[in-house]
Amino acid sequence: MNSQARELPSADLPTRKRKRTACQPCRDRRVKCDNGRPNCQACCTLKQACVYPDESASKSTSYDPGSVEILHQLEGIRAILDQVARAQHDSGTASLFKSHSIPESVAKSNDSYSTPAGYSPRGQDRGREHGMSGTNGRSALNVPSVNAESLLHWPKVIEVLGTPVVERSFLLECTLDMTPASAPESQPSSSQYGMREDDYLPLCQRFLDEVHVRNPILEPNDLKRYAKEVTENGLKWDNKSCLVLLACALSCFAVQSPKEKAERSDTTNDTENGLRKEGSSYAQAKVYYQTAQKRIGYLGTSLLDIQCLYLAGIYEKHTLGVLQAWFWIEQACSRLHAYILCKGRPTGVYEENERRLEQRLYCSCVKAEGEFSSEIPLARSALVSLDYPDPFPSPPTLPAVSSESPDIDTQDILFSKSQEQSWLYYLAEIALRRTLDRALPIVYLPEGPSVWMESIEHILQLSNQIDGQLSAWYDHLPPAIRPSVNPQIQPSHQLSFFIQGRFLGARESILRPFLYYALHNESRPMNQVIFSRANEYLNLIRGLIIHLSKHERHGALWFVLRGIWSLSIVILTTVHAQIDGLHTPTDWPELVRISSEMLRAWSSEAADIRLMYETLVRAHLAICREVGISAEVAD
Numbered sequence: 001m002n003s004q005a006r007e008l009p010s011a012d013l014p015t016r017k018r019k020r021t022a023c024q025p026c027r028d029r030r031v032k033c034d035n036g037r038p039n040c041q042a043c044c045t046l047k048q049a050c051v052y053p054d055e056s057a058s059k060s061t062s063y064d065p066g067s068v069e070i071l072h073q074l075e076g077i078r079a080i081l082d083q084v085a086r087a088q089h090d091s092g093t094a095s096l097f098k099s100h101s102i103p104e105s106v107a108k109s110n111d112s113y114s115t116p117a118g119y120s121p122r123g124q125d126r127g128r129e130h131g132m133s134g135t136n137g138r139s140a141l142n143v144p145s146v147n148a149e150s151l152l153h154w155p156k157v158i159e160v161l162g163t164p165v166v167e168r169s170f171l172l173e174c175t176l177d178m179t180p181a182s183a184p185e186s187q188p189s190s191s192q193y194g195m196r197e198d199d200y201l202p203l204c205q206r207f208l209d210e211v212h213v214r215n216p217i218l219e220p221n222d223l224k225r226y227a228k229e230v231t232e233n234g235l236k237w238d239n240k241s242c243l244v245l246l247a248c249a250l251s252c253f254a255v256q257s258p259k260e261k262a263e264r265s266d267t268t269n270d271t272e273n274g275l276r277k278e279g280s281s282y283a284q285a286k287v288y289y290q291t292a293q294k295r296i297g298y299l300g301t302s303l304l305d306i307q308c309l310y311l312a313g314i315y316e317k318h319t320l321g322v323l324q325a326w327f328w329i330e331q332a333c334s335r336l337h338a339y340i341l342c343k344g345r346p347t348g349v350y351e352e353n354e355r356r357l358e359q360r361l362y363c364s365c366v367k368a369e370g371e372f373s374s375e376i377p378l379a380r381s382a383l384v385s386l387d388y389p390d391p392f393p394s395p396p397t398l399p400a401v402s403s404e405s406p407d408i409d410t411q412d413i414l415f416s417k418s419q420e421q422s423w424l425y426y427l428a429e430i431a432l433r434r435t436l437d438r439a440l441p442i443v444y445l446p447e448g449p450s451v452w453m454e455s456i457e458h459i460l461q462l463s464n465q466i467d468g469q470l471s472a473w474y475d476h477l478p479p480a481i482r483p484s485v486n487p488q489i490q491p492s493h494q495l496s497f498f499i500q501g502r503f504l505g506a507r508e509s510i511l512r513p514f515l516y517y518a519l520h521n522e523s524r525p526m527n528q529v530i531f532s533r534a535n536e537y538l539n540l541i542r543g544l545i546i547h548l549s550k551h552e553r554h555g556a557l558w559f560v561l562r563g564i565w566s567l568s569i570v571i572l573t574t575v576h577a578q579i580d581g582l583h584t585p586t587d588w589p590e591l592v593r594i595s596s597e598m599l600r601a602w603s604s605e606a607a608d609i610r611l612m613y614e615t616l617v618r619a620h621l622a623i624c625r626e627v628g629i630s631a632e633v634a635d
Contacts, residue, residue, distance in 0.1 A: 024051045145444050146509050147375045148562045148612070154449065156519045156573045160622065165615050168377050170562075174607035175323055195287060197234070200244055201227045207247040210254030213422040213495065214555070215314070217360045218307050219353075219396075220419075223247060237295055239304045245292035246311040252285035253318050253553050289315050301335045301342075303357050309335065310364065317555040320606040326372050333365045333381035340386060359393035367433050375562065392430060395423040424478050425495040432473055432502055439466040440509060452513045453520060456530055459513050463533075466510050474503055487543030490550065501551075504544045505563065511537035515570065519577050526581075535583050538574065541567045542585040549594045558609075561602055565612045568595040572623045592620050593632055 022033035023040050025048060034041050036050075043050035151157050152164040166173045204227040208220050226240040227247075235241045289312075296312060299305040309332040316325035340358065366384055373380050396419070443462060445451050452459055474485070483491040483500035491497045514533035518526070548564040551557060571591060574584045585591060599613035624631035 021053055024053060025049070145448065146440060146512070148566045150449070151566055151569055154516065154519070154573070156577050157569060160569075160573050160576050160619050161615065165611065170608040170611055171322055171376060174611055195291065197231050200231050200248060203227075203248040203251040204244060206254055207251035209418070211247075211250045211314075211555075213418060214425065214498065215364055216419075216422050216426055217310060217357075217364050218243070219357065235291070237298055239295070239299055239302065239308055242292050242295040242299065242308045243304060243311070245288045245295070246308060246315060249285045249288035249292065249315055250311065250318065252281045252288065285315075285318075301339045303339065303354060303361060306332050306336050306339065306361055306365075307357075310361065310368075313368065314555045317558060318553055320558055320602065320609065322376075322558050322606070322608075326376060326378065329365065329368050329372065330381055332361070333369055333383040336361055336365055337381060337383040337386060340388070356394050356396070359390050362388055362390075363393050363430050367430060370433065370437060371556075371559065375559065392427060395427070421480050421493075421495055424481050425499065428473075428477055428481065428499060429502060432470075432506060435466075435469055435473060436506055436509070439469070443510065443513060449513065449516050452517055453524075456513070456517045457527070460527075460530060460533070463510050463513070467507070470503070470506055470510070487547045490547070497550075498556075501544075501547055501560075504540065504547060508537070508540055508544055508567075511540060512570075515574070515582075518579060518582055519573065531581055535581075538571075538583060538585060541570060542587075542591060545571075545591045545595060549598050557602070558606070561599060561609055562612070564595045564598055565616055568592045568616055569619060572619050575623050576626065589620075589624070589629065589631065592616070596620065 020035045022035065023043060025046075026033035026040060026042055029042075031042060036044075037052075039050035149164075149166060149169060152161065152166070158164070201224065204223050208223065212218070212220065212223075223243065226244050230236075230241055230244050235245070292308070292312070296308065299308055309328050313325045313328035313332065316322070316328060336358075340362070343358075362383070369380055369384065372378075443459060443466070474482070477499065481493070481495050481499055483489075483496040483503070485500075485503070487500065487504055491500055511533055514530050515537045518531060518534035545564055545567050548560050548567075551560045568591065571584065571588050574582055575588060596613065596616055599609060599616060603610035603613045621631050
């Protein structure tokens with residue numbers, strides 16, 4: 001066809017209208033624009049400037065071109081965030097009605113927490129999702145806001161501290177400020193402190209006696225066999241040598257014998273002596289750990305590999321390298337998730353033993369990750385969403401030993417009893433953690449503590465139910481590990497000592513809303529039951545501070561330090577508020593001094609602990625000036 005054939009009279013064609021152009025904000029967000037003038041409906045809803053490309057620049061003459069470009073980019077980012085929020089909302093709505101089974105052996109189901117009419121059910125749904133049965137594939141970001149940073153947003157705490165010291169996390173914001181210059185000037189070497197082959201077996205035995213008893217994720221006989229192989233054949237670049245090195249590193253921190261721990265002084269003024277860095281033992285632990293680190297890169301997804309990653313996380317927790325500990329724990333969780341999905345349910349005798357190790361690793365990884373996620377605003381792995389069939393790990397079959405048996409050595413009897421107590425503690429701790437994982441999300445809602453002001457009566461009902469479950473858990477503890485509920489009575493056995501701290505900490509988190517209500521209630525009539533609960537809380541945290549001040553270096557030290565800081569800030573806030581009827585401990589200056597001493601002793605090892613210490617000292621001095629007393633604060 002020639003050009004003349006393609007030409008048609010213009011009269012035969014309809015008049016072509018110019019296509020309407022969307023406004024620039026809608027174009028940036030890639031959403032449909034109704035082309036409303038002067039402002040489209042979408043821009044009116046978002047309360048933002050509506051600018052069309054064909055309009056003159058007079059509409060935005062108040063901004064220079066660079067500012068306009070920045071605004072457009074910000075609107076694009078906002079659009080992306082809106083899309084993510086809508087996707088999360090849709091996912092949450094879909095999972096709202098999904099039921100999650102909770103093992104009856106742990107505690108009653110979530111339905112046992114009766115939610116009164118008018119109380120938001122969102123926390124209850126979060127409680128179901130946060131349990132061991134999963135989160136419908138979604139990673140939990142901030143689980144219940146019981147962490148130290150949540151106190152910074154209490155109005156009464158702001159009156160004491162001023163504007164929040166950090167936005168979201170002491171740990172993360174201090175980590176951003178760290179520079180390579182803050183690293184140690186010299187690194188310990190194996191030649192300086194020595195890694196003798198004859199030490200592997202005794203150090204691994206010390207690890208089993210002092211560290212493994214709190215978290216029995218491996219088989220003691222396996223570790224001893226690996227240690228013998230390393231002693232006889234030397235270190236290799238395999239997972240067995242890596243596990244032995246990590247066990248040796250952790251054993252260097254266990255410098256006290258069980259008898260010495262049982263005879264620990266009841267005084268509270270020996271913080272510096274009890275919490276100092278252990279000199280050569282600390283340096284030697286670092287030698288073993290650095291040697292193990294060179295082998296971590298060769299690890300895969302076997303259970304032995306995952307044990308190594310988990311113990312690396314435990315080591316970092318001992319040294320307050322919390323963020324690196326989180327990374328190792330997340331690696332262990334991710335690889336265990338892959339292992340379980342690939343392995344399936346094993347059969348046979350050998351595979352049943354492997355299954356027992358898998359159960360322990362699963363429970364320990366989920367518990368460790370849950371404790372971290374309540375303190376660090378980072379996403380969890382997919383392991384928690386796995387519908388794992390076993391509610392508890394299966395304990396090992398302990399040999400029936402008796403002191404009357406002539407063929408049984410006394411050391412075997414002691415080891416059997418120690419292993420039994422270890423497993424009683426391990427199972428009790430898992431049960432308590434799961435109870436809190438279901439209970440806390442229905443008390444600590446996403447809306448923050450301001451919800452407590454409107455729903456305190458409902459919180460009271462819920463706390464009574466949760467308190468009943470905590471009491472039932474305590475009453476069923478075996479006598480071998482059951483501590484006194486009185487924090488003034490310190491157990492002589494280390495496992496009972498840790499159980500006591502767990503129980504007191506659980507009750508503190510349940511009673512905290514009542515103190516918040518008493519501090520911030522200015523217009524509502526005060527319920528005397530709620531007021532008595534607030535005073536019960538103040539009495540509890542007095543004993544809890546004394547308990548926490550006796551902790552030494554262990555895997556949960558970072559959580560202990562954050563806990564003692566939080567309790568001290570609460571006490572100072574209560575002194576500042578001067579609420580009639582609230583019985584602040586009369587020895588509050590001494591309690592805060594004890595907390596400051598402990599934080600100062602460990603502040604050289606972690607920048608976030610240093611910042612918390614400095615914040616507490618400023619608050620302590622301010623409150624002492626306010627009430628007209630002198631403050632004794634360590635430099």
